[in-house]
Amino acid sequence: MKILFFGRLRDGPPAGPVPSGVRDTEALRAWLGGDRPELLDTSIRIAVNDEIVPGKQPVEEGDEVAFLPPMSGG
Amino acid sequence: MKILFFGRLRDGPPAGPVPSGVRDTEALRAWLGGDRPELLDTSIRIAVNDEIVPGKQPVEEGDEVAFLPPMSGG
Amino acid sequence: MIALRAEPFDASALLAEFTARAAGAGAIVSFTGLVRDENDGGAVLGLELDHHPRLTEQALHGVERDAVARFDLLDIAIVHRHGALAPGEPIVFVAAAAAHRRSAFDAVDYVMDRLKTDVPFWKRERRDDGAHWLEARAGDHEDRRRW
Amino acid sequence: MIALRAEPFDASALLAEFTARAAGAGAIVSFTGLVRDENDGGAVLGLELDHHPRLTEQALHGVERDAVARFDLLDIAIVHRHGALAPGEPIVFVAAAAAHRRSAFDAVDYVMDRLKTDVPFWKRERRDDGAHWLEARAGDHEDRRRW
Numbered sequence: 001m002k003i004l005f006f007g008r009l010r011d012g013p014p015a016g017p018v019p020s021g022v023r024d025t026e027a028l029r030a031w032l033g034g035d036r037p038e039l040l041d042t043s044i045r046i047a048v049n050d051e052i053v054p055g056k057q058p059v060e061e062g063d064e065v066a067f068l069p070p071m072s073g074g
Numbered sequence: 075m076k077i078l079f080f081g082r083l084r085d086g087p088p089a090g091p092v093p094s095g096v097r098d099t100e101a102l103r104a105w106l107g108g109d110r111p112e113l114l115d116t117s118i119r120i121a122v123n124d125e126i127v128p129g130k131q132p133v134e135e136g137d138e139v140a141f142l143p144p145m146s147g148g
Numbered sequence: 149m150i151a152l153r154a155e156p157f158d159a160s161a162l163l164a165e166f167t168a169r170a171a172g173a174g175a176i177v178s179f180t181g182l183v184r185d186e187n188d189g190g191a192v193l194g195l196e197l198d199h200h201p202r203l204t205e206q207a208l209h210g211v212e213r214d215a216v217a218r219f220d221l222l223d224i225a226i227v228h229r230h231g232a233l234a235p236g237e238p239i240v241f242v243a244a245a246a247a248h249r250r251s252a253f254d255a256v257d258y259v260m261d262r263l264k265t266d267v268p269f270w271k272r273e274r275r276d277d278g279a280h281w282l283e284a285r286a287g288d289h290e291d292r293r294r295w
Numbered sequence: 296m297i298a299l300r301a302e303p304f305d306a307s308a309l310l311a312e313f314t315a316r317a318a319g320a321g322a323i324v325s326f327t328g329l330v331r332d333e334n335d336g337g338a339v340l341g342l343e344l345d346h347h348p349r350l351t352e353q354a355l356h357g358v359e360r361d362a363v364a365r366f367d368l369l370d371i372a373i374v375h376r377h378g379a380l381a382p383g384e385p386i387v388f389v390a391a392a393a394a395h396r397r398s399a400f401d402a403v404d405y406v407m408d409r410l411k412t413d414v415p416f417w418k419r420e421r422r423d424d425g426a427h428w429l430e431a432r433a434g435d436h437e438d439r440r441r442w
Binding site: 158159160161163164167171172173174175176177178179180181182183184185186236247249250252253256257260291 | 305306307308310311314318319320321322323324325326327328329330331332333383394396397399400403404407438
Binding site: 006007008010047050052066068069070071072073074 | 346347387414416430
């Protein structure tokens with residue numbers, strides 16, 4: 001699984017190999033949040049394979065998961 | 075007295091010599107309105123010597139009086 | 149800056165000059181009003197813009213002054229044509245520069261509302277069915293009252 | 296038209312191209328957002344604009360689609376920078392063309408509100424006291440809820 005961080009989340013450490021028991025976005029968020037509690041904040045949105053997911057969504061080997069902090073374009 | 079018409083009021087006839095009894099803007103409007111009743115409409119504003127006057131204002135020989143229909147700039 | 153022009157102008161060139169002057173701005177809003185090629189279902193052949201040789205410029209300065217007093221601006225420009233215009237030609241260009249976008253948007257919107265009802269311009273449209281004097285629409289007067 | 300640019304662009308040249316394409320428009324509104332040279336009292340040395348390699352473009356297309364559905368437009372353009380920007384450089388250019396001015400104003404205002412909160416861009420400002428990630432302000436979220 002490929003995990004990407006954007007914006008201020010880029011400043012943290014990259015993610016290590018995801019344990020096989022992590023099978024959905026919220027489990028992934030909780031696992032990563034052990035080291036990086038800022039990821040637990042509900043303002044951090046998650047995209048799976050280029051689609052922002054509204055809630056818990058299954059993830060599997062080969063997926064690309066992006067963590068997106070609040071946006072600030074324009 | 076010089077009398078100018080703007081916008082759609084240009085389409086009417088020019089004003090003749092103003093009688094000496096006409097001494098304020100409303101008397102002038104009433105006199106001109108005899109031939110051109112469209113000038114009596116309160117939407118027609120009057121400027122004396124480049125200043126729009128809010129109500130009745132004295133006018134005299136040498137003044138320039140402009141009749142301004144509703145504006146449509148921009 | 150206000151300007152009354154008898155000759156056609158290029159809105160994008162005016163925006164370039166305005167932007168060059170507006171050092172430090174975070175937001176620049178521009179409005180360009182153009183002669184349409186149709187109105188009320190009739191083809192428009194041209195537009196004549198009547199103005200008053202002195203009152204119009206005075207009124208433009210007044211609108212500029214009011215906008216500067218009312219909004220937090222770095223700069224503002226109002227350029228207005230008069231005379232005979234062809235379809236597609238710009239009638240008016242308004243630009244505002246500010247630190248933040250809301251002031252710039254509001255200032256341009258405000259100036260356009262004022263131009264429609266408070267500045268001595270009178271439009272006559274030449275259409276295929278003859279010449280028609282235009283007046284501000286009821287909506288323009290409502291817009292004016294927003295401020 | 297939407298475009299995501301890694302290199303600086305000239306807002307007035309974009310307005311010229313946009314105007315040339317917008318035949319028949321009566322109103323063209325443009326917005327240019329620029330890197331300011333100061334913020335919160337500190338000098339700004341530059342701005343880094345992080346984006347997502349695919350989601351950002353998708354989101355820009357979505358905003359364009361929503362604006363076209365919501366307002367009576369002849370054309371719309373959204374051009375956004377990413378990468379490293381210097382003070383004074385344009386960040387974003389939005390233009391809308393319409394028959395009447397209200398639709399053009401509202402469309403540009405709407406697109407800017409959407410860009411502030413709904414499109415994957417993240418700004419980091421380099422100031423003399425270090426680098427600061429910026430987030431949309433509370434006011435930006437309020438603005439977003441107007442629509």
